[in-house]
Amino acid sequence: xxxxxxxxxxxxxxxxxxxxxxxxxxxxxxxxxxxxxxxxxxxxxxxxxxxxxxxxxxxxxxxxxxxxxxxxxxxxxxxxxxxxxxxxxxxxxxxxxxxxxxxxxxxxxxxxxxxxxxxxxxxxxxxxxxxxxxxxxxxxxxxxxxxxxxxxxxxxxxxxxxxxxxxxxxxxxxxxxxxxxxxxxxxxxxxxxxxxxxxxxxxxxxxxxxxxxxxxxxxxxxxxxxxxxxxxxxxxxxxxxxxxxxxxxxxxxxxxxxxxxxxxxxxxxxxxxxxxxxxxxxxxxxxxxxxxxxxxxxxxxxxxxxxxxxxxxxxxxxxxxxxxxxxxxxxxxxxxxxxxxxxxxxxxxxxxxxxxxxxxxxxxxxxxxxxxxxxxxxxxxxxxxxxxxxxxxxxxxxxxxxxxx
Amino acid sequence: xxxxxxxxxxxxxxxxxxxxxxxxxxxxxxxxxxxxxxxxxxxxxxxxxxxxxxxxxxxxxxxxxxxxxxxxxxxxxxxxxxxxxxxxxxxxxxxxxxxxxxxxxxxxxxxxxxxxxxxxxxxxxxxxxxxxxxxxxxxxxxxxxxxxxxxxxxxxxxxxxxxxxxxxxxxxxxxxxxxxxxxxxxxxxxxxxxxxxxxxxxxxxxxxxxxxxxxxxxxxxxxxxxxxxxxxxxxxxxxxxxxxxxxxx
Numbered sequence: 226x227x228x229x230x231x232x233x234x235x236x237x238x239x240x241x242x243x244x245x246x247x248x249x250x251x252x253x254x255x256x257x258x259x260x261x262x263x264x265x266x267x268x269x270x271x272x273x274x275x276x277x278x279x280x281x282x283x284x285x286x287x288x289x290x291x292x293x294x295x296x297x298x299x300x301x302x303x304x305x306x307x308x309x310x311x312x313x314x315x316x317x318x319x320x321x322x323x324x325x326x327x328x329x330x331x332x333x334x335x336x337x338x339x340x341x342x343x344x345x346x347x348x349x350x351x352x353x354x355x356x357x358x359x360x361x362x363x364x365x366x367x368x369x370x371x372x373x374x375x376x377x378x379x380x381x382x383x384x385x386x387x388x389x390x391x392x393x394x395x396x397x398x399x400x401x402x403x404x405x406x407x408x409x410x411x412x413x414x415x416x417x418x419x420x421x422x423x424x425x426x427x428x429x430x431x432x433x434x435x436x437x438x439x440x441x442x443x444x445x446x447x448x449x450x451x452x453x454x455x456x457x458x459x460x461x462x463x464x465x466x467x468x469x470x471x472x473x474x475x476x477x478x479x480x481x482x483x484x485x486x487x488x489x490x491x492x493x494x495x496x497x498x499x500x501x502x503x504x505x506x507x508x509x510x511x512x513x514x515x516x517x518x519x520x521x522x523x524x525x526x527x528x529x530x531x532x533x534x535x536x537x538x539x540x541x542x543x544x545x546x547x548x549x550x551x552x553x554x555x556x557x558x559x560x561x562x563x564x565x566x567x568x569x570x571x572x573x574x575x576x577x578x579x580x581x582x583x584x585x586x587x588x589x590x591x592x593x594x595x596x597x598x599x600x601x602x603x604x605x606x607x608x609x610x611x612x613x614x615x616x617x618x619x620x621x622x623x624x625x626x627x628x629x630x
Numbered sequence: 631x632x633x634x635x636x637x638x639x640x641x642x643x644x645x646x647x648x649x650x651x652x653x654x655x656x657x658x659x660x661x662x663x664x665x666x667x668x669x670x671x672x673x674x675x676x677x678x679x680x681x682x683x684x685x686x687x688x689x690x691x692x693x694x695x696x697x698x699x700x701x702x703x704x705x706x707x708x709x710x711x712x713x714x715x716x717x718x719x720x721x722x723x724x725x726x727x728x729x730x731x732x733x734x735x736x737x738x739x740x741x742x743x744x745x746x747x748x749x750x751x752x753x754x755x756x757x758x759x760x761x762x763x764x765x766x767x768x769x770x771x772x773x774x775x776x777x778x779x780x781x782x783x784x785x786x787x788x789x790x791x792x793x794x795x796x797x798x799x800x801x802x803x804x805x806x807x808x809x810x811x812x813x814x815x816x817x818x819x820x821x822x823x824x825x826x827x828x829x830x831x832x833x834x835x836x837x838x839x840x841x842x843x844x845x846x847x848x849x850x851x852x853x854x855x856x857x858x859x860x861x862x863x864x865x866x867x868x869x870x871x872x873x874x875x876x877x878x879x
Contacts, residue, residue, distance in 0.1 A: 526687050527724035527783075531738035531790055532714040534706075541737060545728050624728075625770070 288594045289601045292584055293354050296601075299420015299575050305404075305412075309423065310362055312398035317342075317366050319390045321373020322382055330619040334612065335370060342366045395430070416494040420575035422605070424494070428576065429563040432501040436562075437555075439502065440509025441548075445539070447514055458510070465507035471568055473500045478572040497569045505562045512554045516547030549624050556617035560610045577602055638663045638698050638794060638825055639684065645692035646679055646849075653679045655849040656693065663793075666820045667827045668836040668857075671846035672872060677829045680846070681796050684827070685716045698793055714742060717787025721799040723779045725771035731758070731782050732767040735789045743790065750789070757785035761815045777808030781815050788819075795819065797828040831876055837861065845869045 242250060252262040289296075298309050317338065324335040346363035348355060376382050402423075404413035419427075446458030465473065477500035482490055491499075520543050528538040548555075570579040581598045585591050591598075639661040646654035654676050661667055669677045682688040683695060686702055686709045695702040697712045726734050735757060736750035745753075758764040761781040763774075771779055780800055787795060797816065801809045813835050820826055820839040830836070836843055836857050843860045845853045845868075853866045864870045 521724075523720060523722050523724040524726065527718075527720060527726070529687065530685055530713060530716075530718035530720075531786065532710055532742040533738060534710060537741055541741070542726055546726075549728060 284597050285594055286597055286601075288584060288591050288598050290352070292580075293352075295580055295584065296421050296577065298423045299580055300418040301402075301420065301423070302414060302418060305414055308401040308404075308411075308414075312394070312401055314366055314369055315390075315394045315398065318369045318373040319387060319394060321370040322377035322387050322390070323373075324370075325374040325377025325379075326382075326384055326387055327377075329623075330616050335374065339367050339370050342370075395434075399427070416492050419494065421580045422577050424569075424574060425563075425566055425576045425578075427494070428498055428501055428566040428569060428574075429559075431498050432505050432562050432566065433559050435498075435502045436505035436509055439506035441513050441544070443506060443510035444513035444517060447510065448517060461503075462507045462510050465503055466511070470500070470504050470565055471571060473504050474568055474572050476500070493572070494574060497572060497574055501562065501566060501569075504565075505558065508558050509555060512551045512558060513547060515554070516549075516551035517543060519550050520546045552621055552624070553617060556613060556620075560613050563610060563613065564606060577605065636663060637661060639827075640696040641684075641693070642695075643693035644680070644683060644690045644695060646676075646683060646688060646690050653849055654683070654690065657850060659844070659851070661794075661825060661827065663825055664823045665825055665841045666839050668840040668843045669827065669829045669846060670831055670833075670836070670843065670872075671852075675846040676849040677846040678798050681798055681827055681829050684794075684796060685713050685718055687718075714790055715792050716794045716796055717790060717792035718796040718798065719780065719783050719787055719800045721802050723771070723776070723783045723803070725779055725782055725786070727771050730768055730770055731763075731774070734771065734782060735786045738786075739789050754785070754789055757788050758782075760788075760818070761785050762811070775808060776804045777811045780804065780808075780812045784812075784815055784819070794825045794827070797826065797830065799829050799831075801830065801832055833861075833873075833877060845872065847872075 253259045294303070294306075298306070301309060320331065320335055320338065324331040342363045345355075346360045346367070377387065401411075402414065402419065403416075404411045406413045443458045443462055446454045447462065449455045449458070474497060477496040478493055481496055482493075485491070524542055524546065525538055528542040533541070566576060567578040569576055570582065575583060581602050585595045585598055637660040639659065641657055641659045644654055644657040645652070657676075657680055659667075669681065671677050679688055683690045683702075684697065690702075698715050700708050700712055702708065702712060725731075726737070729737065732751060732754050735754040736747070739745045739750040739753065740747055743750075755764060755767065758767055761784055763778050763781055766774055766778060766782070771782065774782065784800075800816065801812050804812060809832070813832060816826075816828070816835065817839050828835070828840075840857050842854060843857055844851050845860070845864075845866070847868055853860070853864060853869045860869065861873070864873060
């Protein structure tokens with residue numbers, strides 16, 4: 226067989242078209258498209274120029290720049306701001322450590338965070354919020370990020386400790402924010418004072434982290450052979466999916482409070498979080514169920530044939546493949562959840578959007594400037610949604626969603 | 631070959647229905663340790679169903695199946711014990727696509743047999759060498775050819791150190807040029823004294839290593855005998871017809 230040689234002719238792929246050819250192919254390839262191009266191109270151009278002009282000349286960004294702390298943490302007592310600071314710094318430290326340890330998408334995120342803090346610390350403007358101590362705090366966070374990176378890169382901290390850190394930090398953070406009732410050093414801060422981006426993050430991160438395991442459990446429950454488990458799962462999923470999120474939020478914030486005795490009332494932020502979590506869990510369950518159905522019966526048979534029990538088959542064979550298959554759908558749903566947290570405004574929680582609205586309403590002068598506020602908030606939402614979607618596509622390629630059969 | 635007289639598989643009057651359809655109509659079979667059994671027959675004759683009842687991938691509704699002294703019934707522990715002793719190779723390979731070749735092989739030994747990871751990987755590497763693809767250990771199943779995947783599947787089944795190996799049409803989904811590499815691995819296994827039940831139409835394989843052959847049709851055994859008896863002088867007309875059809879080309 227060795228003397229058989231396949232003759233390969235050297236045929237190159239065609240060269241990419243030049244700009245003139247490209248325009249003729251894509252913009253002026255027939256008379257209708259030519260008209261469309263001639264009409265739309267100037268329109269797009271004017272819209273673009275006008276938007277840029279508006280952003281840099283006409284818009285009055287004072288509504289944004291005057292209240293950075295309000296957007297960040299709402300009415301959280303300024304004397305107790307150090308609690309938010311410690312929590313934020315701990316997150317930044319572990320972000321740095323994870324960046325050093327695993328790299329990947331964490332690298333650009335960490336660098337962006339670092340640049341944001343460095344620029345804020347060194348901003349060459351006079352601003353009442355940018356006191357010297359605030360500037361040093363912001364600068365210290367950059368150092369903390371780099372320290373974390375150094376520790377992670379030199380493997381001074383085992384990967385498992387970084388993961389444990391990620392579990393503990395949010396719990397400690399929430400505990401710090403809440404405080405202890407009657408304490409001198411750590412007085413409790415009612416959640417009515419919490420607000421801004423802090424609340425948006427708490428609600429969406431909490432909703433995502435809590436709804437995921439509940440959703441997986443419901444998806445498994447729906448496929449269970451035990452009638453009670455199956456029935457409960459179906460009723461839960463179909464009820465929650467059949468009701469708008471606003472209704473659920475109302476139910477949890479008003480009706481739940483009415484039914485429970487006065488002194489055992491659950492905090493309203495937790496009530497909102499419960500509503501968001503249950504809502505998201507029902508949708509996660511349906512997504513995961515789709516993934517479970519996509520795993521072929523041959524996989525389950527093969528797992529059984531080598532002696533694995535039902536639990537092992539589910540854990541090692543079915544769930545990994547099911548979750549991998551529906552990862553894009555689940556991330557899409559989490560992005561939607563992140564944006565849907567704005568609905569808590571309706572039950573009186575001042576998340577980022579709520580703070581924006583209170584700022585607009587606080588001064589008749591600001592009512593003229595609501596465009597600026599909403600654009601600022603939209604940009605913030607866009608940045609974090611885009612980050613999530615980027616993380617998802619990185620994760621997809623790492624897990625080989627489209628390549629590994 | 632070490633054929634002792636004690637039967638390792640005993641099937642008596644095995645029946646199986648899919649709703650109204652009577653798929654197995656009272657199959658009787660005894661297999662001794664170290665025997666290589668080839669089961670063949672037209673599609674829909676119940677041969678795959680039968681082999682799948684032996685490790686309870688299909689439930690039989692009447693009759694008894696005793697594997698290595700354990701009766702297959704509704705007792706989950708018995709089923710799991712029997713599955714630990716019987717390896718199975720499928721037509722569609724059924725490798726776990728999200729795990730590497732080595733992880734495919736070591737998953738069950740680690741979690742079912744509770745072996746330490748290095749022992750499982752050492753055994754896994756030996757098995758990959760035995761089926762001739764040690765260099766593929768770190769790849770994912772999707773990166774291998776069909777023949778290589780099926781050899782991984784054989785290694786995966788052997789990793790549990792089973793006493794019996796079941797093959798359900800192991801070469802039917804393969805390109806012709808890859809059938810040989812899988813059959814070679816199976817012949818080597820047969821010669822090492824493994825008890826094997828093979829559903830296949832590879833008559834060359836049957837001639838080379840089978841101790842007995844069973845011809846299935848309409849949910850039951852029509853005829854059985856040594857390969858010589860079956861090929862030279864089939865007694866039943868249906869066997870003759872079927873053999874003439876598959877041996878013609």
